[in-house]
Amino acid sequence: MITQTMVQPSFWIEVGIQIQKVRGLNLFKFNDDLQLRLEILIERKKNNILTLEESAELAGITELDRIFTLMNARIIAES
Template identity: 70%
Template sequence: MVTQIMVQPSSWVEAGIQIQKVRGLNLFKFTDELQTHLEMLLDKHKDNTLTEAEAAEFAGITELDRIFTLINARMIAESPVTTRDN
């Protein structure tokens, strides 16, 4: 296991997360602002130009993204399947 410094993912929950209804399910999504910030950090990560502070932010946001992806996937998997008449 590698020790990594990161900004706590919970620091973005209040201002960076929204709940959005998708196909009748309430799913966790990043706000447009946090998504744009993540994409900027991702570009800098790819260019290997992140500062230490940005690397800590990037680690925290990507961890939050993994958590919400897992939660959303479980919510989708556990939702009742509806059929439509054609």
């Protein structure tokens, strides 16, 4: 296991998350600002210009994305 510093995913719960109705199901989604931030961080990582703080931020957002993917999959499977 590799230890990695990250911003806690719960940091974005109040400011970066929305619930969107898709085919009658309420699914978790990043708002436009958080989605844009994720894309910027990914681009900075590809260009090898990501700072340590940004790396921690990217790790937290990526973990939150994984959590939402699993939660949304469960919501869809149980519908």
